[in-house]
Amino acid sequence: EAEVAQSPRYxxxxxxxxxxxxxxxxxxxxxxxxxxxxxxxxxxLLVQFQDESVVDDSQLPKDRFSAERLKGVDSTLKIQPxxxxxxxxxxxxxxxxxxxxxxFGEGSWLTVV
Amino acid sequence: xxxxxxxxxxxxxxxxxxxxMNCSYKTSINNLQWYRQNSGRGLVHLILIRSNEREKHSxxxxxxxxxxxxxxxxxxxxxxxxxxxxxxxxxxxxxxEKLVFGKGMKLTVNP
Numbered sequence: 001e002a003e004v005a006q007s008p009r010y011x012x013x014x015x016x017x018x019x020x021x022x023x024x025x026x027x028x029x030x031x032x033x034x035x036x037x038x039x040x041x042x043x044x045l046l047v048q049f050q051d052e053s054v055v056d057d058s059q060l061p062k063d064r065f066s067a068e069r070l071k072g073v074d075s076t077l078k079i080q081p082x083x084x085x086x087x088x089x090x091x092x093x094x095x096x097x098x099x100x101x102x103x104f105g106e107g108s109w110l111t112v113v
Numbered sequence: 114x115x116x117x118x119x120x121x122x123x124x125x126x127x128x129x130x131x132x133x134m135n136c137s138y139k140t141s142i143n144n145l146q147w148y149r150q151n152s153g154r155g156l157v158h159l160i161l162i163r164s165n166e167r168e169k170h171s172x173x174x175x176x177x178x179x180x181x182x183x184x185x186x187x188x189x190x191x192x193x194x195x196x197x198x199x200x201x202x203x204x205x206x207x208x209x210e211k212l213v214f215g216k217g218m219k220l221t222v223n224p
Contacts, residue, residue: 004155035214042201042214043156056211091155099143099205102212104155 002026004105006092012111018080021108025074025094033102034067034077035091043091049075050098082112117145117185117202119218127223132189134218136202143207145178145185150199150217159187159200192222 005024013019025032030051035043046065048056051072060067064083069075079086089107120135136145144163148156162169162178162185169176175188189196199217 040216042216045211045213048211089153093156099207099212101146101158101161102148102156103158104148106155107153109153 002103004092004094004103006090006105006108008108009106010109010111012113013082015084015112016081018078019082019110020079021077021090021092021110023075023077023092023105025092026103029094029096029103030072031095031098032069032075033091033093033095034075035093037089037091037107039088046077046090048098055098079110082110084112086110087112116213116215117204118215119200119202121218122216123219123221125221125223126192128192128194130192130222132192132196132220132222134187134189134200134202134220136185136187136204138183138185138202138204140183140206141180142204144205145176146203146205146212147174147176147185147187148201148203148214150201152198156201189220192220194222194224196220197222 032049034046037043046060047067049069067077091107093102093104095102117136146161147159150156160171160176162176173190178185199219201214201217203212
């Protein structure tokens, strides 16, 4: 069964350092999402792509976070500089059509020390 | 965009019992989706029910939707320890509206 691939699975970084997460969605899925999930909370949408275009990044802290999906396939989420409050799980997900079933990756755990 | 609100926030039952989780939302929807998340893992889609459907089944799962009350329920029958997880409902208004997740409901099934 096709899956959303994410890496790395775990990342520990010092504050003020840069960190990047990679995601490969299910083949053919035009919509790609990056969510952030703090322990005990639900996932919060950071950015949503439709093909290579950003359709929603209203919750993305743009002073330190950036996301790209250059060829409309895989995507990278970058944080620079990382802060202690960025410690969370970063989930990538994709869907065939926006608003329909979302398929999630296993997530990337970030710990900022 | 709108957020589904799960109720109760936590539920603890014995294996073999049924578990019912409720979800409320505020405006009209295109569909409503339920997801499960095992501790430390990604979310897994369980079931999608469209606004013109009233009930849907998938294995031990039964979902109902009452658009007049703006509510949905997820019933897990004959629960197993492996059903221990957090459950989220997501109300989709349709169009380009983003899907917003609530805090979820933590289900614990004791063996």
